[in-house]
Amino acid sequence: MKFAVIGAGFSGCIIARELALSGYNVELYETREHIGGNCYSERDDETGIMVHKYGPHIFHTDNQMVWDFITQFSEFVPYVNRVKTTSCGGVYSLPINLHTINQFFNKTLNPSEARDYLSELGEDKIENPQSFEEQALKFVGKELYEAFFKGYTLKQWGIEPSKLPASILKRLPIRFNYDDNYFNHKYQGMPKNGYTPIFEQLIEHNNISLLLNTNFDKSSIKDYEHVFYTGPLDAWFNFDCGRLRYRTLDFKREVHSGDYQGCAVMNYGDESIHYTRISEHKHFSPWEEHPNTTVIFKEYSRFAEDGDIPYYPIRQLEEKTMLSKYIQKANNSSNVSFLGRLGTYRYLDMDVTIKEALDASQVILKSLSSGKIIPPFFVDPL
Template sequence: MPSPEHRFDVLVVGAGFAGGVCARRMAEDYGLRVLVIDRRPHVAGNAHDAPDEHGVLIHTYGPHIFHTNAGKVTDFLSRFTEWLPYEHRVWAEVDGRIVPLPINRRTIQALHGVELGTEEETAAYLASLAEPRATLQNSEDSVVAKVGRDLYERLFRGYTRKQWALDPSELHAQVTARLPVRFNDDDRYFGDSFQQMPAAGFTTMFERMLDHPNIELRLGTEYEDVRAEVEAAQIVWTGPIDEFFGYRLGRLPYRSLHFERETRATPGGRLVQPVAVINYPNERIPYTRVTEFRHLTGQVHDFSTLTYEYPTAEGDPYYPIPRPENRELYHRYEALAAERDDVLFVGRLARYQYLNMDQVVAQALVAVERWAAARGLAGALAERTLPEAA
């Protein structure tokens, strides 16, 4: 019989968005005793941020920009953070020029040396470049059908080949299916109604989210380290789904990244790049993009840190590789997961899906609500949302 310090109602594996949201909801709304573990020495999962040796606030696992249209996501997170308005911009370096992404009127004018007066002219010009396809078989088709071969080759092909080590013709059409194109000069990367960053950083937001009397946090702790000693009727698993099942059906493949950092003196708080992220689609350049963090964080400092991203096959699991055979393998694991009533699989690794932070928060909120409803649990949330008695 485990001693009381080893007895919990819920064991949450992973202290990222999926684990953090589930833990807080279960502890606060349903009064459950929750143990949260993470193998990393910090909270916030891939959204972790911390000052580097120069005091510059950096994102440990690459740039994380918060954007959403979901009010219930911002309502939940706003309890743990103030926000700093930030509109993300990404430019690409192409043949010695720097042009905005997504493709807009200025991108086309700069790359094709044309003058486009109005949105209608821009739309008509793009339509003249597009090479319509009867069916979109792959990612190359979906981009070429929208913006034509020249822009595809200069802006997308090399970037995609570096990112995935696959040619766009080998990738599912869905990967680039929602490629936004603007006919005006709007160069904001995202179109969401809420585009703000946590004012004191993601890590601080997580520290507040996990600060609850019913939550115990153990960092630098593997699931394997605690599974024998901890007793918990429910597990929330936010790690890789294939890992949970001991890779018994094979490994789900991921693409990873290697980051190289560079810090420059920026007296007077100046910035090195004109925007936060510059993409390098050219295949002769080994990295895909360079991020200058101070654009994202709003920090004013006499140093500025940039990170160069090199896609790799080995390393932390970052991007599920969007190929049909990988999806099929995931579905076989999903079938095993469906048999485990005692385990809730939540988050990007447990669902083998690229998800933005807001999508993970929304998924976790819904997962806990459904889980509680299935068990007939009445919680503070349920009480709070009941209509007032007449």
């Protein structure tokens, strides 16, 4: 039995691996010249620094199974992501914590006092926040909202915060202590040699044939027992119902001497600065030494157009309506399954992507052994 897997990111590589380990033959298609999807990492030719080509990826999870799985393929070095932001003429820690609050308001509040202080600043009349803006105003008040959320969000999403759902802000914690760890997970780390070797090991199997720089010809679907597609859902159906909207990113690379900004990630909250953040990649691997040179990437966000790399799905009402139509078309399709970030039109962290791919693999293998039909989706995309 021969299977096609389309897309060599985490979803595709894990599905290919699990099928191959069970004795099945897999042809793994990838339109890019490399494996790893947006997690791809490489050495910068000029500086020798390990760079994350498609933006920073810090691995973080509370899932023991996922951690045990991924650490089979690389030594992970403990890494804490300490993000800073430049806003209103100052530099502050993110997420907003007790130090951020005291520094911004020139106070010396303890945790209880800070809670009371923000409660007084918050707009209590907003009882049931519907938008990002209302959620922020209720949580932290106008000053902190405008300093840390409004400009950055407008640049990141290209949509007024008053038109974004409140659920986006619920992912951004506010801490009433001095913890400046951006994430709050049990396991946090960086692969010592970058992410690409992980993908190389994932698909290192005689039953897997890798086809780079290759588009899958849908007319050949009959040649396979089943196809697993991790590309954009709307693209599979030739955009028959319209194009699902994404934000994409542009990166401006610069090489400098020494240390450019003193941290890995510096956000820019002011709307007048057009980029959203600067990533200085040598700080993502502090166990390496690059004292004399550094490479940075200024990150600009915009709406994705045809040919752009899709990063962040814009799941507003219009897109969800269109998504429902594509889900119906997928459910009416045969011999193809959709999974991953693009295949389900959802923003997924790496650990969630891995968990879903491993779970999907179990469903696939059980279906094959029992003669049942492999489902078109393994999660609810809506």
